Amino acid sequence: xxxxxxxxxxxxxxxxxxxxxxxxxxxxxxxxxxxxxxxxxxxxxxxxxxxxxxxxxxxxxxxxxxxxxxxxxxxxxxxxxxxxxxxxxxxxxxxxxxxxxxxxxxxxxxxx
Amino acid sequence: xxxxxxxxxxxxxxxxxxxxxxxxxxxxxxxxxxxxxxxxxxxxxxxxxxxxxxxxxxxxxxxxxxxxxxxxxxxxxxxxxxxxxxxxxxxxxxxxxxxxxxxxxxxxxxxxxx
Numbered sequence: 001x002x003x004x005x006x007x008x009x010x011x012x013x014x015x016x017x018x019x020x021x022x023x024x025x026x027x028x029x030x031x032x033x034x035x036x037x038x039x040x041x042x043x044x045x046x047x048x049x050x051x052x053x054x055x056x057x058x059x060x061x062x063x064x065x066x067x068x069x070x071x072x073x074x075x076x077x078x079x080x081x082x083x084x085x086x087x088x089x090x091x092x093x094x095x096x097x098x099x100x101x102x103x104x105x106x107x108x109x110x111x112x
Numbered sequence: 113x114x115x116x117x118x119x120x121x122x123x124x125x126x127x128x129x130x131x132x133x134x135x136x137x138x139x140x141x142x143x144x145x146x147x148x149x150x151x152x153x154x155x156x157x158x159x160x161x162x163x164x165x166x167x168x169x170x171x172x173x174x175x176x177x178x179x180x181x182x183x184x185x186x187x188x189x190x191x192x193x194x195x196x197x198x199x200x201x202x203x204x205x206x207x208x209x210x211x212x213x214x215x216x217x218x219x220x221x222x223x224x225x226x
Contacts, residue, residue, distance in 0.1 A: 031212050042216055044216070056211060056212065090156070092212060094212060098207075
């Protein structure tokens with residue numbers, strides 16, 4: 001069974017640019033969550049989508065946005081990149097029935 | 113507001129020993145208490161989870177103990193093996209685990225010495 005797939009695995013961007021990251025959840029999973037992982041702040045929740053609607057949102061600036069498509073695939077976008085946005089961005093999916101979330105391996109974003 | 117406090121930050125255990133990691137939370141709305149395991153270069157993987165209607169859950173060598181009144185839960189790894197060397201996170205949440213806005217602890221780096 002295929003897991004959560006995140007693309008690309010690695011990305012290098014310049015300050016001020018924007019970036020779009022993609023997440024394909026496990027087949028049948030309707031909930032997709034995004035997290036940012038950094039050495040200093042750890043794992044921080046960005047947002048969660050369920051059936052194309054944003055269900056929960058973390059405490060991140062408006063430069064961070066996301067969406068979910070009808071096939072449950074999700075994208076997150078970061079505009080006007082800052083050096084501090086360098087992080088591992090993780091996507092997790094679930095049936096949303098209380099059986100837990102499965103994470104992908106993440107996209108490593110480096111902003112220079 | 114730091115909602116989740118995980119301790120210790122790092123832990124060194126001999127092979128065959130017991131590893132214990134603790135997590136304290138503040139939000140009484142939390143009703144789902146999972147532990148995740150993360151290896152370098154990988155995303156976190158769900159190890160074991162508990163809900164507040166039970167005080168303990170065991171799966172193989174891994175046990176969660178839950179103390180609702182103290183707002184704490186812990187992970188016990190029995191007969192620790194070098195392959196258990198990883199970073200462990202508690203990540204409580206609300207909605208019985210059906211919602212993906214988990215609050216992660218800062219992590220515990222476990223090293224099991226052969």
